[in-house]
């Protein structure tokens with residue numbers, strides 16, 4: 001997503017209290033950061049922030065961390081978080097650095113919403129569901145090790161299905177047309193609104209990785 005730099009972005013990023021500037025210092029201490037023991041859900045590539053903000057408002061018993069690598073887009077997301085919202089933190093950074101930011105088991109769920117599809121075969125390793133990323137998420141997730149994914153992109157969805165299956169994840173609640181399914185409580189992202197208004201069906205799945213998956217692999 002190319003987006004023009006905003007005149008106000010530097011000020012927003014430096015003054016917005018939801019932005020965490022040296023997130024590595026909270027590795028293993030995110031519950032201390034939030035001041036509670038509530039589960040922590042991360043959205044990787046949170047874009048302009050509509051999903052994470054609405055999710056945080058609807059779920060005060062969860063802490064949410066949005067990770068976004070583009071500065072201007074992160075500034076737009078930061079503007080959406082009202083000062084009184086306590087359960088959102090935002091990190092401007094790349095998914096590749098997640099291992100420097102979180103201890104194994106520190107996250108309870110990861111959301112991947114409309115991740116960049118990188119449709120050409122030679123770009124497959126850049127996809128946020130490439131097996132290297134899935135192995136990283138597996139380490140950082142505790143409990144049921146849940147990933148919730150939505151996309152409009154067929155190539156990305158098919159390759160994600162393959163990557164999850166190849167790396168021992170169990171899939172459930174798969175939908176090939178989310179908006180015409182019986183799934184309740186969907187929170188739309190900015191991209192989701194744009195693509196669905198063009199008539200594009202939205203794909204969704206939930207992936208979980210259980211210990212018996214590890215046994216099967218002999219890990």
Ligand SMILES: C[S@@+](CC[C@H](N)C(=O)[O-])C[C@H]1O[C@@H](n2cnc3c(N)ncnc32)[C@H](O)[C@@H]1O
Pocket residue numbers: 001044045046047048067068069070073093094095096113114115116189190191192
């Ligand atoms: C297609 S947009 C979707 C944004 C939002 N999730 C939505 O559904 O409206 C993908 C977003 O992921 C971000 N992104 C892509 N790769 C990333 C990475 N490796 N780490 C962090 N953010 C990433 C992009 O900058 C972009 O804002």
